[in-house]
Amino acid sequence: MSDDKSGIIMPAPSSLITRRNALMGGAGLLLAGCDQINASPTVKAALSLGEKATHGAQRLVTDRNALAEEFSRAEMSPVFRQNGNQNPGTSAYNALAANKFADWTLSVDGMVAHPLRISLAQMMSAPRRTQITRHDCVEGWSAIGEWSGVPLGLILKRAGMSSNAKYVVFHCADSTGGIPYYESIDMIDAFHPQTILATHMNGELLAVGHGAPLRLRVERQLGYKQAKYVMRVEAVASLDGIHGGGGGYWEDHRGYQWFAGI
Amino acid sequence: MLDACARLGGSGNLATHTADSEAGRPTSRAEAGASPLIYRTKLPVRIWHWINALSIFVMLMSGMMIFNAHPRLYWGEYGANLDTPWLVIGNRGTSGFLYVLGIEIPTTGVLGYAQNTANAFPPLVTIPSTYSLADARQWHFAFAWVLLISATLFMLYNIVSGHLRRDLALKREERSLSHLWHDIKEHARLRFPTGDAARAYNPLQKIAYLGVLFVLIPVVILTGCTMSPMLNAAFPWLADVFGGRPSARSIHFLCATGFALFITVHLLAVVLAGPLNELRSIITGWYRLPKERSK
Numbered sequence: 343m344s345d346d347k348s349g350i351i352m353p354a355p356s357s358l359i360t361r362r363n364a365l366m367g368g369a370g371l372l373l374a375g376c377d378q379i380n381a382s383p384t385v386k387a388a389l390s391l392g393e394k395a396t397h398g399a400q401r402l403v404t405d406r407n408a409l410a411e412e413f414s415r416a417e418m419s420p421v422f423r424q425n426g427n428q429n430p431g432t433s434a435y436n437a438l439a440a441n442k443f444a445d446w447t448l449s450v451d452g453m454v455a456h457p458l459r460i461s462l463a464q465m466m467s468a469p470r471r472t473q474i475t476r477h478d479c480v481e482g483w484s485a486i487g488e489w490s491g492v493p494l495g496l497i498l499k500r501a502g503m504s505s506n507a508k509y510v511v512f513h514c515a516d517s518t519g520g521i522p523y524y525e526s527i528d529m530i531d532a533f534h535p536q537t538i539l540a541t542h543m544n545g546e547l548l549a550v551g552h553g554a555p556l557r558l559r560v561e562r563q564l565g566y567k568q569a570k571y572v573m574r575v576e577a578v579a580s581l582d583g584i585h586g587g588g589g590g591y592w593e594d595h596r597g598y599q600w601f602a603g604i
Numbered sequence: 605m606l607d608a609c610a611r612l613g614g615s616g617n618l619a620t621h622t623a624d625s626e627a628g629r630p631t632s633r634a635e636a637g638a639s640p641l642i643y644r645t646k647l648p649v650r651i652w653h654w655i656n657a658l659s660i661f662v663m664l665m666s667g668m669m670i671f672n673a674h675p676r677l678y679w680g681e682y683g684a685n686l687d688t689p690w691l692v693i694g695n696r697g698t699s700g701f702l703y704v705l706g707i708e709i710p711t712t713g714v715l716g717y718a719q720n721t722a723n724a725f726p727p728l729v730t731i732p733s734t735y736s737l738a739d740a741r742q743w744h745f746a747f748a749w750v751l752l753i754s755a756t757l758f759m760l761y762n763i764v765s766g767h768l769r770r771d772l773a774l775k776r777e778e779r780s781l782s783h784l785w786h787d788i789k790e791h792a793r794l795r796f797p798t799g800d801a802a803r804a805y806n807p808l809q810k811i812a813y814l815g816v817l818f819v820l821i822p823v824v825i826l827t828g829c830t831m832s833p834m835l836n837a838a839f840p841w842l843a844d845v846f847g848g849r850p851s852a853r854s855i856h857f858l859c860a861t862g863f864a865l866f867i868t869v870h871l872l873a874v875v876l877a878g879p880l881n882e883l884r885s886i887i888t889g890w891y892r893l894p895k896e897r898s899k
Contacts, residue, residue, distance in 0.1 A: 373733040380732040380739055392746025404838035411840050413681065421686040476682065476849065478833045480737065482674035483684035484849050562837045597738040603834030604745060 397601040406530050410561035413474045419485040422477070422544065424551035427516035427523065430571050435515045443555040448539070452511070452576035455502030462541070462555050468492045471538050479565040480598065489559045491540030495533040498577065507577035511584055512558050515571035518591065525569040526581055526589040526600075527560055536561040539572060564602035566592045642803065644891040649767065652758040653886055659751040660863055662743055667860055668725035669732065669740035675724035677857055681843075683850035690854070693724035748828065755821050762817070771805060772814055778807040796877050799896035809873075816866055824859040827852040 379385055429435075438446045443462045450458040460468075472490040479485075498510065510532045514523040531537055540557045541548060548554040553570025560567045567590070581587055586594030593600045676689040683689065692703040693715050700716020702709045712718070718726035727733035731743050762768040777783060787807045790796070797806050805813070829835045830842040830852035846852040874882045878894070885891035 369728055373727055376731065377733055380736075380743075386742070389742040389746040392749050393742065395749055396745055400832070400834045404834055408838040410833065410837040411843060417681055419682045419684065419687065423684050423686055476833075478831070478849060479674070479684075480741075482670065482853060483676075484682050485684045486682045562834045564833060592738075597736075597742070599738075599741065599745075604832035 393599050393601070396604055397599075400601075400603045401530070407534065408562075410473075410475050410536055413476065413486050415474065415488070417486055418474060418544070419487060422485045422487045422552075423483075424549075425479065425565070427518060427570065428551040430514075430516040432515065435571070439550060439554065446555055448556060448572065449574040450497055450501045450576075451574065452578050453504040453507040454498075454577055455504070456500075458497070458501050460497070465492055465539070465541055465556070469496060470541075471535070472542075473536055473538070473559075473561070475536070475559070475561045477565055477568065480602065488542075488544050489538065489540040489557075490542035490545075491538040491556070491559065493535065494537045494539055494558070494575075495535075497539065497575065498532060501577075503577045506579055509578050509581055509589070511576040511578055511581070511589075512569040512572050513574040513576065514569050515573050521591065521595065522585070523569065523571070523591045524585055525558065525567055525591070526578075526584075527558075527563070527567065531560050531563065534560070534562070539575075562603065566590070566598060567602050639799075639893045639895045641890050641892050643889050644803070645885050645889045646765075646767075647889065648758070648761050648765070650886055650889060652754055652761075655750065655754045656758070659747045659754065660867070662731060662747040663751060664860055664863060665729060665731040666740040666743035666747070669730040669735070670737060670744060671857065672723045672725055672730065672735060673737040677854040678850040679847065679854060680850055681848035683853075691857075695722045698722075748825075751821070752825055755817075755825070759817070772810055772817075774807055774810055778810070783807065794876055795897070796873075796894070798894040800893070802893050812866060812869070816863075820859050820862050820866070824856060824863070827856040827859065831856065 447459045447461050448465070450460065470490055470492050472488065474486065474488045476484050476486045494510070507529070509526045509528055511526045512524060514525075516523045527537070536559070538559050540553075540559050541555060543549070543552050543557075548557055553568075553572075556572045558567070558569045558572055578584065581589045585591075588594040589600045590598070592598040671693075675693040676683070676685070677691040678687055678689050680687075689703075690705055692701075693711070694701055694703070695717040698712070698717050699710065700712045700714065700718060700722075702711045702715050714726070716722075716724060719728060721727055723730070723735060730740070732739050762772070778787075784807055790806075791808055796802070826842065827846055829839075830846050831849055836843055836849065843849055843852065846855055881892050881894075
């Protein structure tokens with residue numbers, strides 16, 4: 343960061359142009375210096391202390407069962423934008439979509455006593471919860487929509503999840519540049535009453551752009567945790583060894599925080 | 605916030621002893637007739653000033669990068685691309701613009717498009733300089749702790765030490781409009797207090813500092829918390845107070861603008877009031893009273 347000074351205090355610039363060039367060079371060096379700081383592993387480790395503190399503090403001061411705010415139909419966004427991957431586009435997915443997901447099944451496996459395969463028809467007839475909540479994207483926008491689906495906790499109990507399982511991983515049909523999308527949450531969020539596997543949005547079956555036929559809703563976390571196109575739910579004791587080990591696509595590849603409570 | 609606060613966070617310690625009266629202080633070199641050097645800014649004030657300055661700069665710069673991810677602001681409970689914003693910083697090709705409350709201002713080279721980059725805020729002022737929402741968030745939420753903890757401790761110090769009551773609170777006579785108007789006129793003429801009057805903060809300066817401590821810092825922290833979906837669930841009154849998450853985000857941005865304005869005026873005042881003397885007082889605590897003006 344101090345490199346910039348050599349650019350700014352260049353000896354006796356003879357013309358304004360030279361001085362301006364020197365200043366521009368100084369600014370460039372300043373940016374390069376700052377970027378070096380940003381890229382330093384030590385700095386990254388230090389900054390991640392803030393992430394750990396936030397995660398710990400939020401769990402400490404918040405009621406684990408506190409419900410995300412729910413809204414009335416009148417308060418819903420007129421248009422709920424689609425974002426992220428908007429169609430897995432694989433031939434397997436296209437075939438499922440062409441048949442209105444009649445052949446689709448959700449696998450529930452990992453550390454469970456009774457691995458399950460659940461069809462869409464079974465999902466439709468299971469007990470469900472409907473909630474109008476606000477979707478908060480990490481980018482800063484918010485949209486309010488109605489989600490309806492099966493509480494994740496019910497499914498995990500039905501599968502006889504082991505008490506040693508610490509995380510639930512969601513494997514998805516979509517991918518970015520050949521890298522599959524996945525997400526994970528801890529058991530506090532997995533058994534939160536508003537955590538549902540949604541089949542419906544705004545009173546209709548999920549559109550492909552919104553994650554048909556099944557999308558996770560974890561209402562107290564940011565948008566990238568709300569995995570679309572969920573194909574498989576896996577209970578695990580550790581996130582190590584699952585893809586990049588970061589617990590999600592954005593966590594592995596872009597450095598986003600696993601705990602997306604802020 | 606629009607006052608010319610002449611001094612960098614001095615404690616306004618009104619102790620009458622001067623450096624000359626303190627044995628061992630390196631002030632005997634003050635030549636005869638020079639105005640006295642006083643110990644004005646106590647250590648806790650100086651420490652907080654610099655920690656706070658650092659964290660505010662990191663918060664502003666990383667905050668601008670976070671804003672770049674969605675450079676639009678809304679009022680209400682929801683707000684996304686297809687809703688109506690009250691502020692947008694954007695670009696059309698290589699032309700940058702700022703849209704605010706129905707008015708569009710060309711800002712190429714400053715906002716929207718600058719340094720050959722189509723970001724709302726240009727690389728020179730963001731952390732990191734190249735687009736990375738994830739990294740900016742790491743900086744923002746790490747330094748948020750620094751800001752929160754140091755501001756909380758400083759607030760306690762203010763109350764316990766009496767700094768707030770003694771130095772920051774407006775005195776009875778300072779609360780009259782005519783007194784404030786006089787102070788505004790003096791500032792506009794760049795005539796800052798001299799002599800004994802310079803031992804204490806002047807009224808506009810007090811208002812600026814109180815505004816930062818009791819308005820900007822608390823509101824920026826609370827609106828920041830309001831944007832957290834987890835805290836929002838636990839403390840739903842937060843969103844009620846600010847009128848929804850998008851509104852809280854707008855207010856958060858306005859607070860950031862308030863900090864930027866404060867810093868601008870603050871630094872300008874430091875330069876006008878004598879930068880070396882001001883810097884010495886916020887680093888060492890020792891301040892040379894400006895000589896009494898001849899009327």
